Amino acid sequence: MPESDSFYMIRLTPPGAAAIATVRAEGTSALGAVAAEVRARSGKPLGCWPTDRPILALFGAEPGEPVVVHRRGDDAVELYCHGGPAAVARMERALAHAGAERVEWQEWVCRQAASPIAAEAQIALAHARTERTAAILLDQFGGALARALAEVERLLATGNRTAARERIQALLARAEVGRHLTEPWRVVLAGRPNVGKSSLMNAMLGYERAIVHPTAGTTRDLLAATTALDGWPVELTDTAGLLPKQPGCRPDAVLRGGTALARERLAAADLIVLVFDRAVAISAEEADWLRGWPGALPVDNKSDLPAASGPRPAAIATSALRSEGIAELLDHISARLVPEPPAPGAAVPFTEAQRARLRTMAERLDSGAR
Ligand SMILES: Nc1nc2c(ncn2[C@@H]2O[C@H](COP(=O)(O)OP(=O)(O)O)[C@@H](O)[C@H]2O)c(=O)[nH]1
Ligand SMILES: [Mg+2]
Structure with missing residues (x-):
């Protein structure tokens, strides 16, 4: 804890530009140090300022920077200044010059909290x-x-x-819900190129995050976007597609790299959404993926097209093109991520x-x- 005649300052707002930043000065000499820098129009010394409301004041040498000051008692005062990094740094420099020790907000929270x-x-x-x-x-x-x-x-x-x-x-x-209160759930779209993964990603997000094109291999890198599903934070990742091991299929190095990244991301996913093209029969490779990822959520996309003949897995039907089945897909994803909220x-x-x-x-x- 600080010495009896010292004081410390805490930046209570996150770093970066914002409309307003808050710096709190606390400790036995905090009021005296801040008083030397701020002046209110009334001319009253800071020690006499009310504690039940903030006061508009000027900070620093003439003409002074407009700030809002809230005296929080006899040993704490909060300064609300312009949120630009330079304005905050200037105020912190003045306080540091007056002897303030910097305390990180997390440490300050630990000092204040009940437990x-x-x-x-x-x-x-x-x-x-x-x-x-x-x-x-x-x-x-x-x-x-x-x-x-x-x-x-x-x-x-x-x-x-x-x-x-x-x-x-x-x-x-x-425990899993607890872990994801601060980290988003990771949902990864996987499937063969051209089944409509990027179209589904866009339909789920409600904006055009990924490029959609009839050419297989359009998505060559991982594309992630954070969204909220049913109030749960989710990072959706669109992948380059898992390449079918077909004879004559010669993906270039970039696409091969994208596929390797996709596999890495799939291994770390909380949920894999395995996308199929309903108009095309399930390939042996796709059947392998279904067996290899028994926890994956199968989606039969392109429900606007006639279904190809042959057996298909039980899947959620969607048409990314017509935005059909998207709400059901989102419901299924959140129910899989948090079965019991x-x-x-x-x-x-x-x-x-x-x-x-x-x-x-x-x-x-x-x-x-x-
Ligand atoms: N008819 C139909 N076409 C779709 C649907 N979803 C995607 N497509 C088309 O399929 C092609 C590949 O889509 P894309 O999203 O890039 O597939 P990806 O390679 O899996 O990411 C594009 O021409 C899309 O317009 C759909 O639901 N119905
Ligand atoms: Mg794509």
């Missing part, structure tokens, strides 16, 4: 991309996970190992350390250790 879990939730909230994931993190900030863990400890203390193990299992069942207020472990701790507890209980 370590609340601090972690607040930090994770800064990375939540959707309202739905933010609401789950807010529940954890409000104590949902802390209460569930306290209950596990109470059960263990009273020798109720079976009930404790069940509670831990229920928490671990939400946590109920409001449910406890969800949201950091790797929390999940690891729960797994260790489960293993110890299973092995009969105390």
Whole structure:
């Protein structure tokens, strides 16, 4: 913690240009140091400024930079300045010159928070991309996970190992959701060239992210776009297509590179959407992919065309061309990613350390250790 006569500053807004940036100065000498830099039209010293509302003031040497200042008590003050990096840097330089130590916002959050879990939730909230994931993190900030863990400890203390193990299992069942509160789910479109993967990607996103062309091999690289499906953050990746091993098929080096990247991305995917062209019979290679990725979601695209004869897998029918079946496809994807969404207020472990701790507890209980 800082020395008794020192103070520190925290940038509370993320780096980069924005309309307004917030810098907080805190510590016993914070008010004195800021007072030397700011002046209000009333001429009153900062120590006399109200704490229930911000005041428009000027910062620095004449003519001074307009800032909004909110005195937060006797040892904390927040400065809201123009959000451009130069304006923030100038203010921070002046505060550093007056003796401010820089503290990162994460550390400041940890100092302020009621508990370590609340601090972690607040930090994770800064990375939540959707309202739905933010609401789950807010529940954890409000104590949902802390209460569930306290209950596990109470059960263990009273020798109720079976009930404790069940509670831990229920928490671990939400581990995947917890992981994706701050990282998007990765959904990868795969299939032969020309089946309509790029068209489906565009239809799912609602804008033209990928180039669509009748020439096979149009998509030669990975194309990713982040979107939200049913309130869950999802990174959709369109691939170059998996090349059929046909005699006479001579893909160039770029396309081969794109295919290799596609395979890498497929290995790391949370869900593979395997796209077929309904107007073409399923090839032996496609049948192999179906067997090789039993968890993949099969999609029969080009439902506007007559179906080719021959057996086909049970699949969701879509026409990317006519935007048909897209809503059903999106519903199926979100149901696959989150089969059981946590109920409001449910406890969800949201950091790797929390999940690891729960797994260790489960293993110890299973092995009969105390
Ligand atoms: N009739 C029909 N054509 C489609 C459909 N989806 C894509 N196509 C066409 O199929 C060709 C290949 O599409 P594209 O999205 O580039 O396929 P990709 O190689 O799998 O990415 C293009 O000419 C598209 O216009 C569809 O649902 N119906
Ligand atoms: Mg494509």
